[in-house]
Amino acid sequence: MAPERNPRRIVILGGGYVGMYTALRLQRKLRRDLRRGDVTITVIDPQSYMTYQPFLPEAAAGNLEPRHVVAPLRKVLKRCRVRNGYVTQVDDAHRCVTYRPAGADEHAEQQIPYDVLVVALGSVSRTLPIPGLASCGIGFKTIEEAIYLRNHVLHQLDVAASNDDPAVRRRALTFVFVGAGFAGIEALAELEDMARDACRWYGIDPADMRWMMVEATDRVLPEVGPEMGRWTAEALRRRGIEVKLETLLKSAENRHIVLSDGEEFDAATLVWTAGVKAHPVVRNSDLPLDDKGRVTVGADLVAEGRPHVYAAGDNARVPDLSGKGEFTAPNAQHAVRQARRLADNIVADLRGKDRTPYKHAYVGSVAGLGLHKGVANVYGVKLRGLPAWFMHRAYHLSRMPTFNRKMRVTADWTLALFFRREIVSLAELERPHEEFELAGRS
Template identity: 65%
Template sequence: MTRILIVGGGYVGMNVALRLQRRLRHHAEITILDADSYMTYQPFLPEAAAGNLEPRHLVVPLRQVLHRCRMLNGWVVGVDSERRTVRFRPHQGEGYDLPYDLLVYAPGSVSRLLPVPGLAECGIGFKTVEEAIHLRNHVLAQLDLASSTRDEAIRRRALTFVFVGAGFAGVEALAELEDMAKDACRYFPAVDAADMRWILVEATGRILPEVGPEMGAWTLEQLRRRGIDVRLDTRVRSAENGRVVLDDGDEFDTDTLVWTAGVRPHPLVRATDLPRDDKDRVKVTPHLTVVGRPEVFAAGDSAAVPDLTRPGELCAPNAQHAVRQARTIADNIVARLRGRPLREYRHAYAGSVASLGLHKGVAQVYGVKLRGPLAWLTHRSYHLTRIPTVNRKVRVLVDWTLALFFPRDIVSLGALAEPRKEFEFAAGAPDGAKTGTQDGTETTVPRPAGARF
């Protein structure tokens, strides 16, 4: 049997495996290597952060859908294409080598950070479901704090929300969370929507370049009408201790700094002997085979894929290309095993859709420009058809249907990030509230976040 290793369980890895397990059945041994056992449908992250979707419904369990494949959880720490082996390290225990006949290398990407002082300590990305849910809980917790404190400086800091990067991730995340927070204010009598300060910082002179200049300008106007402070041609100089300093001279304190200023190939690419370009992307041919390595295929955010519809350019690192590249890889693997010629990857960009909150959106599909509720409906319809498996499609549709009849849930479950804190508190202070000191005085022990009184 042909041994096929797939590095990465994202858009490319999961879709390649799905297609191969249907077409090859018992003629190949397919193994997927990934740190997680699920694939995240990232276009729905903003809706999950806003509480429109249940977080579990935008992730696809790989072990369940890839029932004819073997799943190994851990890290790929090296690729030796000469020996045709992959060095794999599970989450615990010693690493070992896995031999392959054909390799699909698609580890994806990570957030592209800049050397901004304080960013690594106080920033948060928006690429994973964990980050999206943490951000939702954090925003709601900030509203809790602002409605409870009497310190005006703490209140201003809590109600200042900063997003850096005005691409899809930044604009959709900010728009959905601002919409959710404004809706939640009805339950916080001490907090008015006008008290919140939402800031979008973009280094270039435009936002949402994917939808074109005209629709990007329209989106900018809509955000500013909602009171969102959009700073174009502006960069963050520092963010130490939550003090954000911009290069336009403005500075302010915040507890919320969301970094969505682009992505870069996964650092694991450097642990391979595969040829790379100056941006650490794996060099591939139009057939999606790695240059000089015909037994290795690569695609997605970590690959420099030639765009045959625009000679001389590369395919954008987005889900639209990744899913279609996965199909081409799977078909080419089958063709290779059956002695048939490989086909080139060619796909003209169909357009983009973006959600800007409940019943608000912007889109440009095959040159047709949409805005408002119609664009929002197009966004939902398109992604509902693209999320993998009928199971997830039905669950997402049920979530949306229930949202028509019930208000948004505004529960903050921030304590989920530290589930043992209550137990550790109980173990350290059995009386649950006070401890004695050497001078005979009594000191109150601060309760942890989420502790019950």
């Protein structure tokens, strides 16, 4: 009689950068163990896909097909168990996690035990108690938010082109973004570029649009350095975009914007990209945390005092051994590289070998500012305009997971050389039952 197997259970919380890349590397490195049943890998995430966030602005602007900037987890992680649901509790004392499966009610929770836990839940938008923000604002972290914004912006052009009331037109054509980091600047620049291109089909003068960036600090894109940040702000202003530094959003009730400099106006669009915070499940767990709710880990990406718990990315405080700072920055570049090191260290643990610390010098930053426009600071080399835009695309294409997705993105870009982007608003997608309900009432 064959002895009963007790496989090592690896549970990965989150299917984003860290979660997917960790699982992808583990299933390759542990192929034989998985085949023999010595190891199981379970990935838990609310979505069935991983979103490559640097391409969200291009998807919102219509330069990329939305389905091409996401990677289906079940197709990529063929040797892993993918469970769609919401993690509600991490109980490390009993080595189990609780999650609510997709489609189940809040009382139908399940528990999954683990031997090795990877915490890769990432971050959520950090909002402030500003009147009207929760009801009128929207973030820019998911593909759903990106596509909603695309449809919303184009719909506002529809509204402006269909109304003669100056107040209605001004409100529809005013777009406010709060937070001048990568997400905010790239989203603003790409959507403004798209809207400006679309104005010709709506009979709208682009000068009638008002695009505004509101930033609490005295600079934009701090990741690319002061000089390139100033150039970015100047480039946006030359396009007619207002960049308000050292300014706060005070209120947004009923879409009436009130700023700390005293200016007030109505705006139909408010996008909030002013920072992120650790996932609430991490903050409420019994794992070792810092004052920001992130898991405290060593350079080997193992939680302090918990040799069976790993963490990386936005929800982890990772020491920076490159000497550039005390801790690594919460960006995609570090997340992808940390995931590979994390997976290798798990394999080392299983093989009884020593772990290797994570050390990676920051290569630099690239940002797209619309079609053929960009800014970059890579290895100290500063570029702007077309060369920076090309570098932005080349770098992120190289980081896009799977050959299939790389080819699809390349195909989208190639077609865009010969055909103008579509400007159709599918705002009705937000109300798919409206037509059916109307038929039932008639």
